[in-house]
Amino acid sequence: MFAGYSVNDLASIFVMQSFAGLILFSVFLLMALGLAIVFGQMGVINMAHGEFMILGAYTTYVCSQIFERWLPGLFGLYFFFAVILAFIVAGGIGMLLEWSLIRFLYKRPLDTLLATWGVSLILQQVLRSTFGAREVGVTLPSWMMGSWNLTDTIQIPINGMIVISLTLLITGGVYALLYRSGWGKQVRAVMQNRSMAGAVGIDTEWVDRTTFGLGCGVAGVAGAAFTMIGSTSPTAGQQYIVDTFLVVAFGGTESLGGTIASAFSISQVRSILEFFFNGSMAQVIVLLTVVGILMIRPQGLFALKVRR
Template sequence: MFSEYSIAELGSIFAMQGFAGLILFSVFLLMALGLAIIFGQMGVINMAHGEFMILGAYVTYFTSQFFLNYVPSLFDGYFFVAMILAFLAAGALGMAVEWLLIRHLYKRPLDTLLATWGLSLILQQLYRSFFGPREVGVDLPQWMMGSVPITDTIEVQINGLFVMGLTTAITIAVAALMYRSRWGKQVRAVVQNRVMAGAVGINTERVDRLTFGLGCGIAGVAGSAFTMIGSTGPTSGQLYIVDTFLVVVFGGAASLLGTIASAFTISQAQSTLEFFLSGSTAKVITLLSVVGILMLRPQGLFTLKVRR
């Protein structure tokens, strides 16, 4: 597999694929952050998480078209508006879903799996009916185009650097929200002992709804980032949902550090293997490796110590 390349060529290949893996890592992490909050903190298996991501991608696409057609002078800044709108749209839909559906299914994980899987099919059909079956792509601002040369053989894409910076900022913000804010303390209190949290005055239903909305909103921002590396279609979210669940389970449910480490490991492995092997073979090898590790450490890479 490596004999066809010189040492210098292999170095360039690993560097380029490593950077491509970092872009994939950014999307995985944004998706997994939202899913880790929903699955890790609430115990809800949200099979429609990919559709919340695609809602954010569609919001980004239509925002780009609006700016391009009606206010072209402000087109360079449309992406920041699109991210905010994607977060609000996906978060609002998430809170509505929690109120209408999820709140009736807590402590019944298999029921939430089936219910959200059905929801994903409904959302896919709604996207197909309203936005059309064809995939669409966004127009990027001029400042996001091009690449930055690192060496004579290695270049990094500017939009990839932007996505990584965005992911870093959101990860820091989520960590601060969950571990430094009053609301984050309430979330962790509800996770550890719902009855006692309610007894001391925490509105557990409100915490659940906002937590689900936050997770879905982050998925919407992941959809905005996704538009930079792929086209948007009604079923595009299903391509990432398995990998996202794999990231969350491998890293350890409810562990932010585990989610980051897991997303980095899986994205780098897939990106590098896909260059030398086919995409399907790379996914199979990655999946088998993760399953093997989970057999030895079923709780994932990192776990939270909770008093029972």
């Protein structure tokens, strides 16, 4: 596999692919954070999670078009507005979905899987009817273009560094919400013992709704970040939903640290393998490895020990 490469070539390859893996890690982590929050607390298998990511991506696309046409003087700042708007749009639609459908399907995981799969098909068709079936891409501001030359053979794209910085910021914000706020205490109380949480006065329905909205909103932010590294289409979310479930299952559904470690390890291994093999073979190797580990430890590598 390494034949024909010098030591310097291999070092450059590993650095470049590791950074590409960090960009992939950013998308995986933002997607998996939302999914882990929803699945870990409510046991809802949200097959429409990828479509909430694409909602955020299309929100960013619309925002870029508006700024480019009507506010060209502020075009360099549109991405920051788009991230906030993507979170609001995806999170708001997520709360509406929870109120209108998901709340009637709690403790029925198979029904939530089928129902959200239907929602994903509906959202895909709505996006296809609104924006067309062809892929669209955003225009990046000039300051997001180009790369930073680390060495003569290693170049780090600026937009990749922005995506990674955004991911660190969102992850820190989610951690603060879950572990350093009163609302986070309510979320963790409902996650550990819903009946007891309700008995002490916690509005479990509102906690469920806001938690579902937070998970969908973070997926929307993932969509905003995704526009910086790829084009958007109505079905693009389906390319990431399987990987996202894989990350959540591998890390442990109720562990924030496990989700981060799982997303990092899977993205790094996959990125490096994609250079030496093709993308499909790299994904197969990663999938077989994760499945083998889960057969030994089905609760995930970093599952929390919680009294039930």
